[in-house]
Amino acid sequence: MGLAIDASCDLPREFLQQHDIAVMPIAVRVDESSFKDDRDPAEIERFLKLKLGSRSHSAETEPCSVEDVQKLFLDKLVLEKDCVFCLTVTATRSPIYDNVVKASFAVLKNYRKMREPAGITGPFLMRVLDTRSLFVGSAPCIVEAVRLIQANESPAAIRERLAYIAENSYGYMLPRDLYYLRARAKKKGDRSVGLLSAVLGSTLDIKPLLRGYRGDTTPVGKVRGWEHGCETLLHYAAERVRAGLLVPVMCTAYGGDLSELPKLPGYDKLAQACEDCGVTLMQAPMSITGMVNVGEGAVTIGFAAEEHHVEF
Known part of the structure; x- marks a missing residue:
């Protein structure tokens, strides 16, 4: 048995290679620069070094197609x-899940034509699962x-x-730049981050804590100051670890130089x-896709736990 994920699911490259996990790539284009988002660290580093930052909200992303x-x-x-x-990003935020489901019909119809000439007997099974979360929130399901x-x-x-x-996976994000987040959301027709929130966030240095859970992405709290926000989110993550997890892993991701995360x-x-x-x-x-959608510098955590109430 094997696993395939889309590139927006945030997991270390070493983990993917160790367990032979296939990555379905996403094409990203920012102005004249093109990127193949397949979780290749070199490609992520190239994206960061080009400092596309504020311009990336106008980027075009092409999720893996049915044909791909x-x-x-x-x-x-x-x-x-x-x-x-x-395992894919939640279907409520991306067409990837639907594309993979559509592709599965052709794969299950035609796989014998590929396997039999290679001397492989027996059926082939393909199962598609919506992780109900996004970015690092999809990671516990994969682990x-x-x-x-x-x-x-x-x-x-x-x-x-x-x-x-998947039904009990949580993904939390602290974005660094609300203006960027709003500009990107507006381009995609997503009204979840309003202009007022962006203005207040910039003026008063108030940051929202966003949660991806059961296919829904919503603000669940707000904090004053970037550093205080990081401390609040990571303290909450530590509390969840001590309360008990359904999968013994706490997944973290950072939209920038990863050496900054432990600091x-x-x-x-x-x-x-x-x-x-x-x-x-x-x-x-x-992922490059993640940074294009929410801006560089975002801090995210993902874990699976029984349903619980949270207050920030």
Whole structure:
């Protein structure tokens, strides 16, 4: 069994390579610069070095198409695996999930034409799952999928468990630049961040804490000051670790030089909580797609936990 994800799911490149996880790329174009977002650290570094920053809100992104997914599977994955789970960003924020579902019909119809000449017998299974979150919020589902595959669970059992984890996955983000976030949201027709919020955020240095949960992305709190915001978010993450997680991993991502992430206020306490509780603390650079959509410098966390009330 194998896994495939889209490039917006924030996980370390080393983790993806270690577990042979295929990445469905997203094409990004900013002015005259083009990028293939496939979680390649070199490509992320090139994006950051070009300092496209404030101009990126007008970028064009092209999520992997139905044809791209078909090609990836029929040319490669059906020859390497017997069953592949595709985990994608929430369908409420991107067409990727729908594209993969559409592609799966052609893959399941035509895979024998590819496998039989290669001497591969038996059926091929393709299962598509909406993680119900986005960016690093999708990561706990993927980490759990790896564990289940390593435990030799059946495809039916894996699907059932991943659906439960997806329903209980949380992704939180502290954006650095509300004007950028609003400009990008306006371009995409997303009214979730209004002009008033952007103006207030700039004038009073008030930042929203945004949450992706069960397909919905909404502000769930606000904090004054960037550093205080980081400390508030990471302190909350440490509290969730100590309260107990459904998947023993706390995933973090940063929209910039990853070496800056451990220096943020509150990160040391989160690291200590993870060490005390036997929870893996992951660090990943935010995808190019993520930075284009929310701006550079965003801090994000992702975890899976039982439903709970939160106040910031």
